[in-house]
Amino acid sequence: MLQVNMSAAKRTACGKGECRRLRVAKKTPAVVYGKGCASLAVEFDAAVLHKDLLFIHGRNAVVTLKIEGDEKAERHAVVQEIQKAPNVEQVLHVDFLEIELDKPVNRSVPLRLTGVAKGVEFGGELSVLRQSIVLRGCPLDIPDEIVADITALDKGGKGLTCADLALPEKVELMDAPSQVCAVVL
Numbered sequence: 001m002l003q004v005n006m007s008a009a010k011r012t013a014c015g016k017g018e019c020r021r022l023r024v025a026k027k028t029p030a031v032v033y034g035k036g037c038a039s040l041a042v043e044f045d046a047a048v049l050h051k052d053l054l055f056i057h058g059r060n061a062v063v064t065l066k067i068e069g070d071e072k073a074e075r076h077a078v079v080q081e082i083q084k085a086p087n088v089e090q091v092l093h094v095d096f097l098e099i100e101l102d103k104p105v106n107r108s109v110p111l112r113l114t115g116v117a118k119g120v121e122f123g124g125e126l127s128v129l130r131q132s133i134v135l136r137g138c139p140l141d142i143p144d145e146i147v148a149d150i151t152a153l154d155k156g157g158k159g160l161t162c163a164d165l166a167l168p169e170k171v172e173l174m175d176a177p178s179q180v181c182a183v184v185l
Contacts, residue, residue: 001142002061006052008042010069019093028091032065032077034098040075042067050091053082059144060107063096076101078139101139106174108132110145111165111181119155119184126150130181133162137171150182159183 011022011029019029028046033039042065056063056079065075077096085092099105110132120126135142146165153160163177 001140002056002059002144003064003140004052004056004061005064005066006044006049008044008065008067010067011041011043014041023090023092028094030094030096032067032075032096032098034077037098040067040070044094046091049094050089053079053091053094058110060109060139060142062099062101062139065096076139099139103138104136105139105142106134106136107139107142109135109143112145112147113150113160113182114147115149115151117150117153117182117184119153119157122155124155124184126153126182127185128182130162130175130179133165133181134174135167135171136174141168141170143168143171148181153182153184155184157184 022029022043026046027043028049030042030044031039032042063077063079065077067075075098077098079094080097081095082091083093084090111130117126133146148160148165150160159180160182161177162173162175162179162181167173
């Protein structure tokens with residue numbers, strides 16, 4: 001899993017008016033929350049946050065937050081939600097979910113199919129039934145994507161199932177192993 005460092009500052013004022021003042025000052029409000037701890041209101045430099053969010057977009061990433069004025073030196077989190085303005089390219093608010101790096105979590109991981117199936121070359125049509133799979137493991141052990149080669153798929157065959165996927169060690173599949181990911185019809 002990808003690991004990204006981000007810097008933020010603790011904010012004391014909350015509310016709609018204060019958040020608008022932050023955005024005018026080219027800052028983006030955010031909140032960090034987690035199981036068993038109180039939520040923490042923070043602010044980011046808008047341009048840096050936007051660049052970092054574009055970098056991790058669509059990937060499973062652990063964000064290491066270094067927050068000025070916080071009692072913890074670092075907080076590890078994942079991006080839970082991003083609120084964007086509908087008419088302009090502006091991030092309005094970000095929610096971070098604090099996680100522990102040594103506790104297993106369930107994450108949805110995209111499935112990338114490579115190659116051209118034999119059955120497609122003989123007139124068949126590839127039907128992709130799953131775009132992602134759910135894996136369970138420690139956050140840093142979960143990959144960004146699972147790559148599967150489909151060149152061996154024949155027309156009318158059983159297809160590529162979740163059990164056929166090559167998974168990294170220390171990670172377990174949460175979906176049913178018999179579930180079909182791709183098949184040539």
